[in-house]
Amino acid sequence: GGKKFCAYHGCVKGRLIGGHCAQHGGGKRCSPPDCNKLAGVFGKCLAHGGWRKCSVPGCTAGRAVQSKGRCGSHGGGTRCSEDGCSKVPTWKGKCLQHGGRIICSTDGCFKTVTARDGKCFDHDGRQQCTYPTCRKRLRDTDRCPEHRQRTGCSHSGCTNQAQPKSDRCSEHSGVRQCSTPGCGQRATHRTGLYAEHRGITLCSHPGCTRHPKSSKGFCSQHGRGKQCLYPGCTARADFTHVCAEHGATPCSHPNCTRMAYVKDKCNLHGARRCKHEGCEKQAKLRGLCIAHGGVRNCSQEGCTKRAERGGNCIKH
Structure with missing residues (x-):
């Protein structure tokens, strides 16, 4: 009399x-x-x-059929x-025009409830x-950000607008700026320099301006495995230091241009298949x-969720 479960183990x-x-093949x-x-x-x-x-x-409404073999545009569904009204009801069997909405509880008001x-x-x-004519909500002032009148910066000779809740603009509000001549960007490091002017070491790959991610001095794009030694080629190489186009063994699968790793096939075509x-x-x-x-299931008794770290699911 109880619920019958799937015959697949677990x-x-x-x-x-x-x-x-x-999921495991049941059903028509x-x-x-x-x-x-x-x-x-x-x-x-x-x-x-x-x-x-x-x-x-x-x-051609297709799946939009609601009742009586017709879609909503041709009389299907409730009205x-x-x-004499053919509109779709929204509340208590009536459309918005004929009272299908909740009215404001204030005496004499017939507008729709929004709160x-x-x-x-x-x-x-x-x-x-x-x-005037603005209906935006407020938090801590008498006007919204669009209509709030800001004062000018109090710094001598500055004509910029002051920042909110401050009497100075962003340039004179005490935030350090990059000390590089001609750079007006905000200093983002304790050295007082903008990120581009801190002299950060770049990726060792020729022509790459990304920051290195590994101890070998390469970025994430150029640090994953070896690269082809063929001049001008940036493709991934196998143990012979060349890619599939320049001498490495190609995958034997038809129309595949990847390198072979497992039994003359690439990882995509040579890996084990689900039994x-x-x-x-x-x-x-x-x-x-x-x-x-x-996948490994959670080690907690009775839990069938996928294990993430330490043999347990996120919940445990």
């Missing part, structure tokens, strides 16, 4: 046709031979027409209860900008891909 999802859940599949998706209406998936079409000739306290925008108690029937994904653990259980 899976706690409910079983479908075939004794497995949808789409009728085309080359499609393995779950079937919907007419024994087909959504991509192959497994949805009901609107009965009105020439209508406003007001006589949690049952009030409209004008009666929710929050202060608005004092500038689950019909799956062509790369195996990660116990001969299975991630979708079919090739």
Whole structure:
């Protein structure tokens, strides 16, 4: 009498046709031979027409069919209860025009509620900008940032506007600027220099202006493995110090230009495949891909979530 689970080892999802859940091959599949998706209406998936079409000739609404074999544009679905109205109801069976909305609780106000306290925008108690025709909300001043009148910088001879809650502009507010002549940027280091003027060591690869990420002096792009020794080539090299185009063994898979690493094939075509029937994904653990259980589960008893660090999931 209890819930029947998927027959796949360790899976706690409910079983479908075939004794497995949808993820592990259960359920009715789409009728085309080359499609393995779950079937919907007419024994087909959504991509192959497994949805009901609107009965009105020439209508292509497709999945928008709501009721009576028609989409919402042609009479399908519920309508406003007001006589002669064909609009979609929004509240208590009526559209917005005929009362399908919550009215402000303030006496004499018939505007729509916009706040949690049952009030409209004008009666929710929050202060608005004092500038004429402006309806923006305020926090700590009498005007919004757009209409707030800033004073001029108090520094002698400066015509810039002062920063908010300050009597000086950004240039004279005490923030250090780069000491390099002609540079007006803010100093971002204790040396008093802007980032570009601190003399940072650049990537050792010729012509690269990125910062090094490894102890070898290369950036993240040029520090992953060896590079081809062929002049002007920046592709990744194998143990012979050349790439597939300039002498390395290419992958034997048809139309593949990658280098061979495993049994005359690249990592993409030579890696182990998931042993689950019909799956062509790369195996990660116990001969299975991630979708079919090739991951380590949380070590806590009764938890089936994926382990992240220390053998436990994020929650534990």
